[in-house]
Amino acid sequence: MATIALRHVTKRYHHTPSVDDISLDIAQGELVAFVGPSGCGKTTTLRMIAGLTDVTSGSILFDGRDVSDLPTYRRNTGIVFQGYALFPHMTVAENVAFGLQMRRVRGTAMAERVNDALAMVRLEDYAHRLPREMSGGQQQRVALARAIAIKPDALLLDEPLSALDAKLRQEVRDEIRRLQRSLGLTTVFVTHDQEEAVSIADRIVVMNAGKIEQVGSPQEVYEKPATRFVAQFIGLSNFLSGEVEAPGRFRIRGGGLLTYGDGKVNGGRQDLIVRPEKIELGAKPDQGLNHLEGVIDSVTYLGPLTEVRVRLASGEKLVAHRQNRRLGELETFQPGQPTTIAWAPEAGFVL
Amino acid sequence: MMSALASSLPRWIRGYPLKIAAYLAFLVVLAPLLAVIWVSFFENKIIGFPPTGYTLKWFVNAWNFERFHRGFILSVEVGLIATGVSILLGVPAALALARKKFVGHEVVHSLLMSPLIVPGIVAGAAIFMFFIEVEVLLNDRFKVQLPLAGSLFGLCVGHSLLALPWTVRLVTASLIGMDRQVEEAAMSLGATPWWTFWHITLPIIRPGIVAGAVFSFVASFVDLEKSIFLVGPGRTTLPIEMINYLEWNIDPTIAAVATIQALIIATALIVSDYFFKITRAF
Numbered sequence: 001m002a003t004i005a006l007r008h009v010t011k012r013y014h015h016t017p018s019v020d021d022i023s024l025d026i027a028q029g030e031l032v033a034f035v036g037p038s039g040c041g042k043t044t045t046l047r048m049i050a051g052l053t054d055v056t057s058g059s060i061l062f063d064g065r066d067v068s069d070l071p072t073y074r075r076n077t078g079i080v081f082q083g084y085a086l087f088p089h090m091t092v093a094e095n096v097a098f099g100l101q102m103r104r105v106r107g108t109a110m111a112e113r114v115n116d117a118l119a120m121v122r123l124e125d126y127a128h129r130l131p132r133e134m135s136g137g138q139q140q141r142v143a144l145a146r147a148i149a150i151k152p153d154a155l156l157l158d159e160p161l162s163a164l165d166a167k168l169r170q171e172v173r174d175e176i177r178r179l180q181r182s183l184g185l186t187t188v189f190v191t192h193d194q195e196e197a198v199s200i201a202d203r204i205v206v207m208n209a210g211k212i213e214q215v216g217s218p219q220e221v222y223e224k225p226a227t228r229f230v231a232q233f234i235g236l237s238n239f240l241s242g243e244v245e246a247p248g249r250f251r252i253r254g255g256g257l258l259t260y261g262d263g264k265v266n267g268g269r270q271d272l273i274v275r276p277e278k279i280e281l282g283a284k285p286d287q288g289l290n291h292l293e294g295v296i297d298s299v300t301y302l303g304p305l306t307e308v309r310v311r312l313a314s315g316e317k318l319v320a321h322r323q324n325r326r327l328g329e330l331e332t333f334q335p336g337q338p339t340t341i342a343w344a345p346e347a348g349f350v351l
Numbered sequence: 352m353m354s355a356l357a358s359s360l361p362r363w364i365r366g367y368p369l370k371i372a373a374y375l376a377f378l379v380v381l382a383p384l385l386a387v388i389w390v391s392f393f394e395n396k397i398i399g400f401p402p403t404g405y406t407l408k409w410f411v412n413a414w415n416f417e418r419f420h421r422g423f424i425l426s427v428e429v430g431l432i433a434t435g436v437s438i439l440l441g442v443p444a445a446l447a448l449a450r451k452k453f454v455g456h457e458v459v460h461s462l463l464m465s466p467l468i469v470p471g472i473v474a475g476a477a478i479f480m481f482f483i484e485v486e487v488l489l490n491d492r493f494k495v496q497l498p499l500a501g502s503l504f505g506l507c508v509g510h511s512l513l514a515l516p517w518t519v520r521l522v523t524a525s526l527i528g529m530d531r532q533v534e535e536a537a538m539s540l541g542a543t544p545w546w547t548f549w550h551i552t553l554p555i556i557r558p559g560i561v562a563g564a565v566f567s568f569v570a571s572f573v574d575l576e577k578s579i580f581l582v583g584p585g586r587t588t589l590p591i592e593m594i595n596y597l598e599w600n601i602d603p604t605i606a607a608v609a610t611i612q613a614l615i616i617a618t619a620l621i622v623s624d625y626f627f628k629i630t631r632a633f
Contacts, residue, residue, distance in 0.1 A: 050535075050539055051539075052535050052538075052539070071538075072535070072538045072539050073538045073539070073540075073541050073542055073543055073544075074541075075539070076541070077539050078539065078540075079535070079536060079539040081532045081535075081536065083530055083532060085530060085532040085533045085535070085536040086533070086536075087533060087536075087537070087551060087555075088533070088555060089554045089555060098537065098540050098542070099540030099541055102540055102541030102542050102546075103541060143536075146536075146540070147539075147540075150540060150541070156539075
């Protein structure tokens, strides 16, 4: 277990940067999720930390020690891939033992550590199975046991849940989080799924086009996105076009004046951003809230919540999420009906 | 297992008609072989129908025929040597073709596959002429007498060529089908590239290598067209001994030999599939 530091790490393929000058410090025992659309450089970054891909420039430090030039087999990292990547010709126990064999662990010490690792993922009874005789979720847990058995300096997870179905995904996710916490493993978790990142990480790194857009806790990244890209990528956002008149005062297209809590104060054309769940539908005018009138455009039932699209006088559409707390409430919203929407000033921000 | 194509067919075709078609195709492939095996037990001196009775004497006859004996041993020897060469050259070649990008990649691949495409007679004649020219050249320039045409060495070179594409093809297929992240996982756990190759890559592609070896041996063992140009006096492979025998005799001895040949090949395939699951290489 170690700290990981990235210093101006860059990867170019044929002169086009895939990862462009990123720097980041990961604390001992921290779980950092790299999230972004495909091709944003998150997997390349993980592969560089693992030593599976060379850095073009910059350096990678484990506990302050430069490992940039070390081949992957000298780095002491445990990797879990999306496709499990278990050794198909070895039993579960042999898979887990492989890294220990490379470390010259033998005899009863070996047997104990293999058993411990398997116990951690609750698969002791499957030691003599072959990978192909197990389900996807079990295979991924074996891969996890194999990676942690070597006591890695860094646990690197490359889309580890993406091949699993929804129910299992949550189960394995919780398993990863529990083990990572109890063993204090410094962990990099790469995913394209922003919900997964928000639910598992201590800190999230949002990447786009080879650069870091924002680093922060899940709450910071969601509630205070640093860039328009982050606001769009992490969760859903409404963008209302208009102008900042004065700090905290925003005039929308069509004339209405709104107030907002946070963000830049420089004037000019801007977007006011507000999250769908912060918007209240059919609210009575109330002091201190932003109010707008519109017409319901569409209503989509999503199970726990209902998504209502409201068309404003300016023609812009806003999405509001409404918890389905009581049965029968849905019928009060029908497309074509006029309605009012409202949100607290501090829920809106300008980038 | 029914393929997507099959399940998209109308329901009335999907059931019995499709199965019947499969069995029919199987029968067409198998019929000549079954006929040969059947004939090998006929009592008739000249192959004819219907049989007048059944006997095992043709097998005894084949066994006692000295030339078949020697032909068989030579065929096995040449087959094993060709298989060895095919594996030693074919596996590294397949690794390069499947894993590396290099100038002339397509050319090398086509050349290695060409023995499967060029007619055996043409290739055999070409190799024969090439050998003669090399012999002449060596003799004229360096005063070295190296018999190639009609020598055991020449025969083995020719058979290695005809075995090589099988190994290259089957091992390449195994390598392409393999998840390379398995190797990366091994290296991340501390295995050097060399160790990873021997303990991870090789075991995973083993069915392809064994299949390549079996098919190399079979291709060499049954080859007739190329060998005609490569055998020499007193050094004749089994298929050519069979052709020679057929020139003067048409008794079922030849069917008996063919039956034994088929039996050996079938055993090789079944045994290797049992141990190495070579069917997974396809």
